Amino acid sequence: MSLLVVGTVAFDEIETSLGKTGRILGGAGTYVGLSASHLISDIRMSAVVGGDFPQKYLNLFAGRGLDIQGIDVIPDQKTFYWSGRYHDNMNQRDTLATELNVLAGFDPVLPEEYRDSRFLMLGNLTPSIQRKVIEQMNERPKLICMDTMNFWMDTAWKDLLDVVSMVDILAVNEEEARQLSGKHSLVQAARKIQTMGPPCVIVKRGEHGALLFYEDQKFYAPAMPLDDVVDPTGAGDSFAGGFMGYLCKHDDISFESMKNALIFGAALASFSVEKFGTERLLEITDEDIQERLVDFVKLVSFSL
């Protein structure tokens, strides 16, 4: 099955107590695509970059099997840039700089070949743009998952509700789930969000894992406790990539399938944070992933 990933492809510059990167490859779309590429081969990328975006990164995507014809290059503009510094606890970060650049005008026109994609991952973008992507599909994808953030709740509430009503899965963090629903209890928050449209809600909890609310059932995928978290950037997007990659590979969107998909997502996320940027995602093998999955099984298995 095919997966369409719409999201940012960017430059990141990251500082943690363990070190400082220069300008490296980043962006939600990047992490989703590279993570999913460990599971499936038909991944279509929709994004925009500037003339400063190195050809080597595009080659890297293509080398991982990603279809890059939907990555628009705007020669006389600059690529989206984000810079941040993590606190020692790695759970908080300060944004040092955000330069939207090409992203300010991102309004993707999907290549014809993308419009039959069966799975669609909408990264965090302007809600009206997310909606326009959905409307360009030839037929409604089998599954649409979307990310969003508080900013859109503050600035584009109606547009956001509009697109939320069109998707199958909303994947957000705790704070976002609470703001969107007005409920503190995650159980109540998920129930409220389900009334807005999506039958499935994923609450991403960082180092505490993720909760899936699937109609009236729920499932908890832990995060793997690690010796060292080097760089949390992109963990949530790596998680989404592993999750969508699994569903797409098996062409199965049942609750049982989603549980496994969450564990794959958690596994990919656990690798992603072990090194700066996308480095670890790019070096892991199928064997590494299998070993990590076994670790996850061990981590939560009991026999009452």
Place this chain on the structure above:
Amino acid sequence: MSLLVVGTVAFDEIETSLGKTGRILGGAGTYVGLSASHLISDIRMSAVVGGDFPQKYLNLFAGRGLDIQGIDVIPDQKTFYWSGRYHDNMNQRDTLATELNVLAGFDPVLPEEYRDSRFLMLGNLTPSIQRKVIEQMNERPKLICMDTMNFWMDTAWKDLLDVVSMVDILAVNEEEARQLSGKHSLVQAARKIQTMGPPCVIVKRGEHGALLFYEDQKFYAPAMPLDDVVDPTGAGDSFAGGFMGYLCKHDDISFESMKNALIFGAALASFSVEKFGTERLLEITDEDIQERLVDFVKLVSFSL
């Protein structure tokens, strides 16, 4: 098997966004004992209360099968009193008042009948007192679990290390694990604490569950996502009570047994927070617990 519980029996006064209690029954020992009483019948309580402690609470303990001969009543003094107010998120609280009263002089002399207890739960107390309890045992219990808090790391470091070196399990929260070990990563923190003595470390993470480090293995017990958390007071102690109750009931301290014990602990904790104080712990039935355990199995089961 027998479980000796040494810990506070107290008055609590609790305020949350959902309401305000008067002076109600509280204390770590109380929650541990009442929680464990759902699993085992031979529970010996060691604590101290003042002349103001109502006989009805002692009757309540006895009615739940707890041995109360080790609860000293000091007629001319007052019972330990704690009052706190929870923030809306229920994860933070402000202490409004702490009156040690009888607790300031707590130096338990164990009844002879307690000294052969096979399982020992040392609630958070002055480390030197915890040590004196261990030294009063006729023979070394099969399993000793202890709780502690940052305060003792700041004020009684050497005494704390002393008692930590004598126990099998240290059960602390994330912040405490980090302070004790000087490590941020919980994996590294647990490994460091293991070098101090205990082969097992339990990191209690509140609404995110608990992590067990057992020699070089680890296990994650989630917390049950609930519709409403009414009062988090005593959740960690209810958890400890369910955990120790299970181990004691099965007289099995293997890793496999501890995993099940953690799930029992998480189940009891999940009930505890559903109403103020000990109310819910006192009303639940075996059937309620079985149902909740099934919910836990469902929450984390997948079949990769």
